[in-house]
Amino acid sequence: MLNNMNVVIIGGDARQLEVIDTLSERGVQLSLIGFDQIEEPFAGVENHTFSSIHPADVDAVILPVSGIAADGKVESRFSSEYVYFDEHWFMNTKPSCTLYSGIKTNQIEKLIQKSEKRFVELLGRDDVAIYNSVPTAEGTVMTAIQHTDKTIHNSHVCIFGLGRVGTTVTRLFQGMGAKVTVVAQESERLARGYEMGANIVPLSSLQEENLEDIDIVINTIPSPVVTAETISKLSSHALIIDLAANPGGTDFDYAKKAGIKAKFVPGLPGIVAPKTAGKIIATTLAKLLREQHE
Amino acid sequence: MLNNMNVVIIGGDARQLEVIDTLSERGVQLSLIGFDQIEEPFAGVENHTFSSIHPADVDAVILPVSGIAADGKVESRFSSEYVYFDEHWFMNTKPSCTLYSGIKTNQIEKLIQKSEKRFVELLGRDDVAIYNSVPTAEGTVMTAIQHTDKTIHNSHVCIFGLGRVGTTVTRLFQGMGAKVTVVAQESERLARGYEMGANIVPLSSLQEENLEDIDIVINTIPSPVVTAETISKLSSHALIIDLAANPGGTDFDYAKKAGIKAKFVPGLPGIVAPKTAGKIIATTLAKLLREQHE
Amino acid sequence: MLNNMNVVIIGGDARQLEVIDTLSERGVQLSLIGFDQIEEPFAGVENHTFSSIHPADVDAVILPVSGIAADGKVESRFSSEYVYFDEHWFMNTKPSCTLYSGIKTNQIEKLIQKSEKRFVELLGRDDVAIYNSVPTAEGTVMTAIQHTDKTIHNSHVCIFGLGRVGTTVTRLFQGMGAKVTVVAQESERLARGYEMGANIVPLSSLQEENLEDIDIVINTIPSPVVTAETISKLSSHALIIDLAANPGGTDFDYAKKAGIKAKFVPGLPGIVAPKTAGKIIATTLAKLLREQHE
Amino acid sequence: MLNNMNVVIIGGDARQLEVIDTLSERGVQLSLIGFDQIEEPFAGVENHTFSSIHPADVDAVILPVSGIAADGKVESRFSSEYVYFDEHWFMNTKPSCTLYSGIKTNQIEKLIQKSEKRFVELLGRDDVAIYNSVPTAEGTVMTAIQHTDKTIHNSHVCIFGLGRVGTTVTRLFQGMGAKVTVVAQESERLARGYEMGANIVPLSSLQEENLEDIDIVINTIPSPVVTAETISKLSSHALIIDLAANPGGTDFDYAKKAGIKAKFVPGLPGIVAPKTAGKIIATTLAKLLREQHE
Numbered sequence A, B, C, D: 001m002l003n004n005m006n007v008v009i010i011g012g013d014a015r016q017l018e019v020i021d022t023l024s025e026r027g028v029q030l031s032l033i034g035f036d037q038i039e040e041p042f043a044g045v046e047n048h049t050f051s052s053i054h055p056a057d058v059d060a061v062i063l064p065v066s067g068i069a070a071d072g073k074v075e076s077r078f079s080s081e082y083v084y085f086d087e088h089w090f091m092n093t094k095p096s097c098t099l100y101s102g103i104k105t106n107q108i109e110k111l112i113q114k115s116e117k118r119f120v121e122l123l124g125r126d127d128v129a130i131y132n133s134v135p136t137a138e139g140t141v142m143t144a145i146q147h148t149d150k151t152i153h154n155s156h157v158c159i160f161g162l163g164r165v166g167t168t169v170t171r172l173f174q175g176m177g178a179k180v181t182v183v184a185q186e187s188e189r190l191a192r193g194y195e196m197g198a199n200i201v202p203l204s205s206l207q208e209e210n211l212e213d214i215d216i217v218i219n220t221i222p223s224p225v226v227t228a229e230t231i232s233k234l235s236s237h238a239l240i241i242d243l244a245a246n247p248g249g250t251d252f253d254y255a256k257k258a259g260i261k262a263k264f265v266p267g268l269p270g271i272v273a274p275k276t277a278g279k280i281i282a283t284t285l286a287k288l289l290r291e292q293h294e
């Protein structure tokens, strides 16, 4: 139990409700900022503003997955007003106070340098990235079903990258009966792709491949790898789904010109499975707070 | 090649375009009724009305998946006017002329008795039902993703029936990482469910099961098997997806009262994968016309 | 509980020990014939000879999987002497007495006609055949590993028949990463093979196929389907594993002449997984005795 | 093509035949030492002794998977006499000459230091280790089938480690229908195990687990992790298969005392699938020689 920890949760979407639920179950003393519109209030968890929380008692501050925007705004779906991060307040939290956020925005970067507080980028953790790859892959399936008129079963799917997301996407599409080709750079990634039963192509020899039969291209490499040359070899019915971080790895302009459907689909976990995505963050936070506590 | 066969296609949706495409490729002489709005006309395939086709030359008549309605109407998505089946015209087709339709409606039943023509109910064929089970299962996945906030991976899915559709749905959900329980009547269905790695429950002992952990119920049995008693044991977040033929096998009224989401989702193949669904019908028709031809 | 049922078990191998175990647990009154060498005697279960059992009390007689040989001998691995079935004794059992055996030998056929007793051929039941297909398939895997110098993963496996055994063998080899081609006769079998992700070939068009890449042929069709013509098209390193009932479906003479390894491997469940195989029979017998009891 | 490369192959088993085959196909000039008993000589490849090869021409020396023993002996299955590595000869090879071996023995270590030649430990490469994990996993399956009397399907398998071998073993046993529990240390390994559908247990909390239902323990961690405490919690029918490098990670003495079957099974790829294992080495060598060539 984490009874004597004081934790402030600032803003967020449906995923943060799972965090509140999980942490309050484990006995954490929670104060919420930006949840005034919340439908079902949690027993024993109070709504606050920065001014109603004494910073010197605070052990941890939890931000939404999206962190703090350049103007200091913190996304907060369940608040009637905009929520802005109070930097001054944060400077006065306990020296050991840790800041948790999904991603590390520039604003957070600066804040950490100034405050010298500990910071944890949750989505950067390998375990979280792997757990999150599951809803990401299911979101990719949904996108594929919605934007094609053929089944995934027996379709030819070409997946770029076999990292944390690519591995899961590969397994899922294979589990659904697709014929998967993995395109990757490192020889051990290709070896794993082979072991998983995929057809494998080194990124460096992609230009020699015939891509006419490919129904769906799925990109997970955050680098410009789905080039105009590659796109020009796809058939007109092909669909490109780009999962890689903004701006993706696809030459979208070329795709548009060539008349190939290309979808950039960020943030899938929060969209297709907010409960699961929230649970992943909640469980990780519970573990990290326990470690911080010890 | 089926060069000297005269076939009339009357109405239909996107699936029928695959049929036209496939049959004209194999050399069939096609006449279309109800396709005047079609975007891309097929080379060498002409639009007609009943009066412009000489019935005595006709070897086969192909209706849409939905057959003929009680008032004689034939579904025709690509026609600017309603299309009504001309019974008189049909009576005058060759004695060997065969009528093909997805399902056998009452109207078709009567027509067949009167005309003494051969009739083939395409969706009633085992092979077609199995091929169609693939897009049906993917449509079920789409429904599940859209109506739950958790991943299918690691969810508990209870599937009623292990026939042509149930077997495919079971494999697909397992391939996506769900924990599947199969509920069926016959001991050999249960044995197959076990071999497939599912948890198995005889329909007759369902009432002894704890169903609280079930996230999704999928019914494929065209009989009232998802009863009020069963529904009352589900948790409030459970989702019921009923695939069985109209009116399904779920006590929808009870589900509504109990606040359990229950979706009746007919016609999935034509919705989620019209091209695949059309291809299935087209390939089967080509095979049957060849057999008729020989 | 089956407390007041008197059941006589005559001979058998390790599988019958599971039967004894299971039935005695459910309270059946068991008498054993042909188990005098048994290592660990079962509590409360006694060894007998025909003469020490009063036939008029007997509700059921359980034979080994192999039934009764032409000379009346009953296989009995745990007996120091040959055991011969006492027909006269059997004629005097209760009129309702049922005879259970794995297969129906000629000797049993005659016995049943003469005695007019009820008979159940356990291995002929669909559920038992499906449960047994699992150890059969694993035995096929063991045979393949032992007789090839390549991995099953990424090998090309051609499976004849998609019945109860063929379906399980297909799934298992696919689960191990093999590329499977299913050869079958009926269109619905081929449809199921397609849905399972296999390459499919109608038996009637097998002669048009190139079989040079095939590493392993597995036959489950009890008919001469793996013909000289087919074998002549295999590469010299190919392995044929024939599972079909004696004499299999392979032209073994031709294979020998052609220098292609061909293995006829009957009775795999009892060899590779006697405990599982015994459990299957035991569970089925318990169920059937309960039904007989009611 | 690698036409002007001079490569000497010294000793080895069936796997080396694949290497000879592959490299001579690519045009490498091969000289063999220790292959005098070879059944089918390779076209254009000659048998030699060290003295018949001019070292100053040699671009690469290929040793068997097992390297060089402490006494200088080189394993050579196809030689009528023992083969000893001629260090002096090797010192006189081209400065750019590279030594290839499966593992790096002490003797090789010393040789490399003395000669200052480039050395590649083939089995240490990530890609080779992953490709090799496939025959290793199939060898594990064979071991499991041979030493248990139950099917792998539906058995409870506990796998220690989710590295290159553990991942493949997990997938294979799951593909065969086993219920897999993964025990690992790092949180990202556990996350991947979860994504793969396994039950997961952190190594640090293994002592809290009930292990009574486990049928098979498979260890891939080269550290003493299958401790007496763990073994004491297994049921008497459990089987331990230890794959980790000599001396494995199992307390074999304790297992023996406790009456639990424990098998240490090194070198599986060369045993169960020498052709595949040879192909893996051959393909990698061809790639490395090409890189060396450029």
Ligand SMILES: NC(=O)c1ccc[n+]([C@@H]2O[C@H](COP(=O)([O-])OP(=O)(O)OC[C@H]3O[C@@H](n4cnc5c(N)ncnc54)[C@H](OP(=O)(O)O)[C@@H]3O)[C@@H](O)[C@H]2O)c1
Pocket (backbone or CB within 6 Å): A129, A132, A133, A136, A161, A162, A163, A164, A165, A166, A184, A185, A186, A189, A203, A220, A221, A222, A223, A242, A243, A244, A245, A246, A265, A266, A267, A268, A269
């Ligand atoms: N759309 C969504 O909802 C969603 C959800 C989660 C993640 N993502 C995004 O998906 C992407 C992949 O995430 P991840 O967790 O899978 O990352 P990851 O584990 O780092 O995998 C990235 C893969 O890309 C390869 N790669 C990176 N740079 C490359 C380059 N320049 N050339 C060739 N290959 C390169 C890596 O190869 P090596 O293995 O050889 O390094 C690896 O296989 C990220 O951009 C992430 O932000 C999107």
Ligand SMILES: NC(=O)c1ccc[n+]([C@@H]2O[C@H](COP(=O)([O-])OP(=O)(O)OC[C@H]3O[C@@H](n4cnc5c(N)ncnc54)[C@H](OP(=O)(O)O)[C@@H]3O)[C@@H](O)[C@H]2O)c1
Pocket (backbone or CB within 6 Å): B129, B132, B133, B136, B161, B162, B163, B164, B165, B166, B184, B185, B186, B189, B203, B220, B221, B222, B223, B242, B243, B244, B245, B246, B265, B266, B267, B268, B269
């Ligand atoms: N929603 C869609 O898009 C869609 C698409 C295709 C099909 N469907 C519908 O899905 C349903 C299933 O199709 P299918 O091709 O799988 O049919 P099927 O092969 O006949 O399978 C039906 C299953 O239900 C069982 N069953 C039938 N009546 C039963 C009863 N009274 N009690 C217990 N079990 C019973 C059967 O058991 P036995 O095996 O023991 O007979 C079998 O397992 C049909 O109603 C079909 O119209 C819907």
Ligand SMILES: NC(=O)c1ccc[n+]([C@@H]2O[C@H](COP(=O)([O-])OP(=O)(O)OC[C@H]3O[C@@H](n4cnc5c(N)ncnc54)[C@H](OP(=O)(O)O)[C@@H]3O)[C@@H](O)[C@H]2O)c1
Pocket (backbone or CB within 6 Å): C129, C132, C133, C136, C161, C162, C163, C164, C165, C166, C184, C185, C186, C189, C203, C220, C221, C222, C223, C225, C242, C243, C244, C245, C246, C265, C266, C267, C268, C269
């Ligand atoms: N070696 C072992 O350890 C072992 C263990 C168990 C069983 N078996 C044997 O394995 C065989 C298969 O058993 P099973 O339970 O799978 O039987 P099954 O369910 O009846 O399947 C047999 C398959 O063969 C097809 N078939 C039958 N006769 C045919 C013919 N003349 N031409 C073309 N196809 C034909 C059937 O096609 P349709 O579906 O169209 O009828 C079906 O697909 C049997 O002989 C059985 O005794 C051996």
Ligand SMILES: NC(=O)c1ccc[n+]([C@@H]2O[C@H](COP(=O)([O-])OP(=O)(O)OC[C@H]3O[C@@H](n4cnc5c(N)ncnc54)[C@H](OP(=O)(O)O)[C@@H]3O)[C@@H](O)[C@H]2O)c1
Pocket (backbone or CB within 6 Å): D129, D132, D133, D136, D161, D162, D163, D164, D165, D166, D184, D185, D186, D189, D203, D220, D221, D222, D223, D225, D242, D243, D244, D245, D246, D265, D266, D267, D268, D269
């Ligand atoms: N029997 C055979 O035929 C055969 C064939 C091939 C390989 N092998 C042997 O199998 C073993 C595994 O090979 P591999 O390629 O899978 O190696 P690997 O990729 O390095 O994986 C080893 C696994 O063990 C874990 N590990 C290592 N030391 C540990 C410790 N002290 N405590 C807890 N976990 C520890 C690693 O965890 P982290 O991931 O956290 O580091 C990793 O998950 C090796 O010993 C190899 O020699 C045997």
